[in-house]
Amino acid sequence: MKNKRTPLNSFIIAVIAILLTILIAGPFVFMILTTFKQIGEVMRFPPKLLPDSFYLQNYVKALHSYIPRAFLNSLFVSAMSVIVTLLLSLPAAYAFSRLNFPGRNFFFMLTLSTMMIPQGLLVVPMFNIMKNMPLVSSEYGWIDTFPGLIFPFLSIGFITFYVRQYFLGIPRSLDEAARIDGANKLQVFFMVILPLAKPALSLAVIFSFMNKWNDYLWPMAIIRSENHYTIQIAIKMFQGQFNTDWPMMLTGATVSVIPILILYVAFQKGFEQGLSGASAGMKE
Numbered sequence: 001m002k003n004k005r006t007p008l009n010s011f012i013i014a015v016i017a018i019l020l021t022i023l024i025a026g027p028f029v030f031m032i033l034t035t036f037k038q039i040g041e042v043m044r045f046p047p048k049l050l051p052d053s054f055y056l057q058n059y060v061k062a063l064h065s066y067i068p069r070a071f072l073n074s075l076f077v078s079a080m081s082v083i084v085t086l087l088l089s090l091p092a093a094y095a096f097s098r099l100n101f102p103g104r105n106f107f108f109m110l111t112l113s114t115m116m117i118p119q120g121l122l123v124v125p126m127f128n129i130m131k132n133m134p135l136v137s138s139e140y141g142w143i144d145t146f147p148g149l150i151f152p153f154l155s156i157g158f159i160t161f162y163v164r165q166y167f168l169g170i171p172r173s174l175d176e177a178a179r180i181d182g183a184n185k186l187q188v189f190f191m192v193i194l195p196l197a198k199p200a201l202s203l204a205v206i207f208s209f210m211n212k213w214n215d216y217l218w219p220m221a222i223i224r225s226e227n228h229y230t231i232q233i234a235i236k237m238f239q240g241q242f243n244t245d246w247p248m249m250l251t252g253a254t255v256s257v258i259p260i261l262i263l264y265v266a267f268q269k270g271f272e273q274g275l276s277g278a279s280a281g282m283k284e
Contacts, residue, residue, distance in 0.1 A: 036055050111157050201270070
């Protein structure tokens with residue numbers, strides 16, 4: 001017997017959906033509206049949702065602050081981290097899902113263990129490693145450099161695990177058919193597996209990009225000069241010892257959301273398919 005949705009049930013579902021939308025989107029809308037307020041309006045109590053007048057000077061001042069340079073720095077660092085992460089994670093995921101070699105399960109568990117260590121525990125050891133990098137002429141190694149921002153704390157463990165699960169959902173019969181046609185293992189990887197794993201690659205790109213774009217702790221520890229500020233550090237600069245320029249800080253936060261939204265819209269279809277594909281691999 002099918003359950004019929006009554007008008008009361010539909011009304012309750014609609015109310016819950018509206019409340020959840022307000023709960024999730026409300027702070028984001030308030031942040032955007034605050035960027036059009038002056039500091040006096042922000043400090044007013046009780047707070048008002050709409051500004052008295054739309055004050056555009058916050059965005060003008062942002063263009064003459066650390067924000068533009070830091071925005072470009074974060075784009076470069078995040079894009080390079082995506083490339084490095086995929087170059088290391090995809091072959092590892094293929095090996096863990098398709099190849100048989102001694103110690104495969106041990107090395108896979110070792111890779112997973114990297115996800116279990118909080119970043120905060122590794123900042124000091126990683127700082128010392130970056131400072132004493134071999135074959136680097138600088139006295140401070142990779143401290144306050146772009147390589148020092150790009151390579152540490154990549155999301156290799158999670159991406160390897162996730163893509164491996166997706167690869168497990170791809171039928172092995174396709175590998176066998178390719179080998180019958182004369183393809184070797186590398187050709188199977190590049191010509192069979194990767195083209196079928198585009199949804200997984202979409203999610204991997206989004207996650208690895210966000211991992212670096214939103215990182216605050218490591219850039220704060222390693223950056224020394226304004227030329228290497230990332231967007232998160234530039235936003236922090238609007239907070240002083242005794243006061244905080246909330247409109248400018250939220251203007252920077254609003255600007256920092258734009259690349260994430262663009263990336264999600266661009267890869268939305270693959271992102272959703274990637275989640276379902278990985279869940280299929282979990283059953284293997």
